[in-house]
Amino acid sequence: xxxxELKGVALDAYNKMVRAMVSKASRELGLGEDGLVIRPxxxxxxxxxxxxxxxxxTSADSWxxxxxxxxxxxxxxVGINGVxxxxxxxEATQVKITRKGSVARYWDVTWIRNTQNKIAxxxxxxxxxxxxxxxxxxxxxxxxxxxxxxxxGAVVEKRGLLINP
Numbered sequence: 276x277x278x279x280e281l282k283g284v285a286l287d288a289y290n291k292m293v294r295a296m297v298s299k300a301s302r303e304l305g306l307g308e309d310g311l312v313i314r315p316x317x318x319x320x321x322x323x324x325x326x327x328x329x330x331x332x333t334s335a336d337s338w339x340x341x342x343x344x345x346x347x348x349x350x351x352x353v354g355i356n357g358v359x360x361x362x363x364x365x366e367a368t369q370v371k372i373t374r375k376g377s378v379a380r381y382w383d384v385t386w387i388r389n390t391q392n393k394i395a396x397x398x399x400x401x402x403x404x405x406x407x408x409x410x411x412x413x414x415x416x417x418x419x420x421x422x423x424x425x426x427x428g429a430v431v432e433k434r435g436l437l438i439n440p
Contacts, residue, residue, distance in 0.1 A: 277358070277387070277395035285396035289356045289429070292400040296352040296431040299404065304350060304433055312438055316428035320353050321345065321409060328425030332366060332415030341421075342411035347403045350433040355380075356400035357427030360387035367424050369414035372401055376408075394427065 278285035293313060300311055318328050322345025330341035347353055360367060372380040380401045387395045403409055413421070434440075 276398050277382070278398060279390055279392070279395060281357075281396050284398045285356075288398045288400055289354075289396065292354040292356055292402060293429050293431065296354055296402055296429070299402075300350075300352050300431045300433075303405070306433065310434050311431055312434050312436070312440065313429055313431050314438060316353065316355065316426060316430055318425065320347070320351065320430050321355075321403070321411070321426065328422065330411075330413060330421040330424060332413060332417070332419055332421060334415070335418045336416055337414070338371070338412045339415050340410060340412050342409065344408055344410055347405055347407045347409065348432075348436075349405050350436055351405050352431045353403040353428060354400055354430070355397075355403070355426045355428040357394060357396040358382065358384050358387055359394045359423075359425055359427060360384050361393040361423035362388055362419075362421055363423075366415050366417050366419050367413050367421055368416060371412040373410040373412070374401065374403060374407060393423075396427070400428070
């Protein structure tokens with residue numbers, strides 16, 4: 276279920292997701308929390324080649340694979356806890372995220388574009404571990420490139436992998 280604000284159940288789910296990623300990263304990488312960085316999700320973290328949300332829906336009224344069998348980088352743990360959807364005419368209606376060959380999340384996102392902020396936060400975020408293969412499919416009602424649609428989340432990674440604050 277999605278929520279319009281990052282508070283209450285949605286905030287609790289986000290905090291739980293981040294704590295789980297920090298715990299797993301600490302354990303698997305053998306680092307203390309001071310050796311880790313928590314930062315916002317970028318498109319490249321889930322396999323896009325450019326630093327912009329641009330997802331190609333090549334077929335109308337069908338499922339489109341917009342991220343195809345990409346592997347989460349070594350020393351990086353990704354959490355997705357929301358969607359922004361400002362696309363007109365509702366091109367994107369459903370999202371499927373497949374992790375390790377099994378559908379891990381199936382979200383209806385049609386209604387998000389009709390909300391004031393065009394953002395919704397999940398109470399069932401998904402965690403993608405390092406070296407895990409993911410595929411993202413979107414059901415699109417028209418063939419188009421989605422540039423006002425993307426994911427919100429957090430990344431926990433080894434300090435210095437991308438930034439060293």
